[in-house]
Amino acid sequence: MTPVLRLGTRRSALATTQSGHVADLIRARLGREVELVEITTEGDISSAPLASLGGTGVFVSALRDALKRGDVDVAVHSLKDIPTQPEAGIALAAIPTREDPRDAVVARDGLTLGELPVGSRIGTGSPRRVAQLEALGLGLDVVGIRGNVDTRIRKVASGDYDAVLLARAGLARLGRVDEITETLDPLQMLPAPGQGALAIECRAEDEALVADLAQLDDPRTRAAVTAERAVLATLEAGCSAPLGALAEVVEGDDGDELWIRAVAMSADGGLSVRMSTTGSPTDAAETGNRLASDMLAEGAASLMNSTGMEAPVRKQQR
Numbered sequence: 001m002t003p004v005l006r007l008g009t010r011r012s013a014l015a016t017t018q019s020g021h022v023a024d025l026i027r028a029r030l031g032r033e034v035e036l037v038e039i040t041t042e043g044d045i046s047s048a049p050l051a052s053l054g055g056t057g058v059f060v061s062a063l064r065d066a067l068k069r070g071d072v073d074v075a076v077h078s079l080k081d082i083p084t085q086p087e088a089g090i091a092l093a094a095i096p097t098r099e100d101p102r103d104a105v106v107a108r109d110g111l112t113l114g115e116l117p118v119g120s121r122i123g124t125g126s127p128r129r130v131a132q133l134e135a136l137g138l139g140l141d142v143v144g145i146r147g148n149v150d151t152r153i154r155k156v157a158s159g160d161y162d163a164v165l166l167a168r169a170g171l172a173r174l175g176r177v178d179e180i181t182e183t184l185d186p187l188q189m190l191p192a193p194g195q196g197a198l199a200i201e202c203r204a205e206d207e208a209l210v211a212d213l214a215q216l217d218d219p220r221t222r223a224a225v226t227a228e229r230a231v232l233a234t235l236e237a238g239c240s241a242p243l244g245a246l247a248e249v250v251e252g253d254d255g256d257e258l259w260i261r262a263v264a265m266s267a268d269g270g271l272s273v274r275m276s277t278t279g280s281p282t283d284a285a286e287t288g289n290r291l292a293s294d295m296l297a298e299g300a301a302s303l304m305n306s307t308g309m310e311a312p313v314r315k316q317q318r
């Protein structure tokens with residue numbers, strides 16, 4: 001008899017929904033029994049700005065520690081929260097089919113960004129979203145925000161903010177797309193590398209499990225996010241850099257083609273390097289690296305560092 005797989009999850013509604021989704025996939029596709037095990041992370045307890053806790057990595061390390069200790073067998077993360085360098089002893093066993101990767105607006109009175117009056121308070125703690133919002137030149141007042149998806153949306157309902165920016169994927173998983181007042185076109189708001197994708201991890205030494213979980217992998221999603229994360233790695237940008245990247249695998253005349261675009265910005269959104277390229281999905285990392293090298297040649301690194309990452313911190317809500 002195969003033992004029940006213990007799947008570690010954070011306690012937030014988004015994390016338990018994502019973990020529940022993967023547990024269902026494992027039951028349906030692998031025929032294995034799964035139980036959810038709750039893990040608490042520093043990022044869940046503290047309401048300090050995420051950057052001051054060492055970025056979104058705090059969400060990931062607690063789950064990985066539980067894996068390494070043997071407390072759980074499988075962990076599910078939002079791929080965009082995972083650092084680009086591989087973790088010793090941990091296998092990224094599967095990346096299932098991605099949700100819609102775009103960012104979404106939840107604004108008062110059903111408004112879109114363009115309809116919000118000058119001076120409206122927009123909540124986001126992401127330097128990437130701050131920079132791209134500022135670049136739209138709408139005169140919006142971008143204010144830091146933390147807390148889970150529900151907390152953020154409640155701050156719009158309560159009037160503390162006129163709007164918040166969130167990943168559409170998270171809202172979709174929580175069954176809350178009805179509350180989205182605008183889904184942003186990547187032309188205006190390129191998502192974070194890996195946004196909308198999940199990462200299923202296990203101990204690398206559990207070779208049979210690594211092989212089993214690989215059945216849940218979607219090769220097209222894996223190629224797209226591999227290219228996006230290569231951009232992140234080559235630009236040596238962390239999760240808190242004003243960097244957006246989006247790749248897609250599309251059917252071309254000669255088979256599948258990988259298409260990727262990326263933007264690196266100064267913190268205030270005043271300067272940007274924006275580029276795109278295509279390649280083969282089998283050379284996804286190489287394609288992302290090449291795009292990032294071209295961006296570096298255009299000054300992307302100094303540009304992202306030019307005004308540092310102070311902007312969202314400076315405007316942090318008290």
Ligand SMILES: NCc1[nH]cc(CCC(=O)O)c1CC(=O)O
Nearest residue numbers: 078081166167169170195196197
């Ligand atoms: N940074 C937190 C985080 N990590 C993943 C998601 C959403 C789900 C996803 O992108 O897969 C979110 C919330 C958000 O950005 O709105």
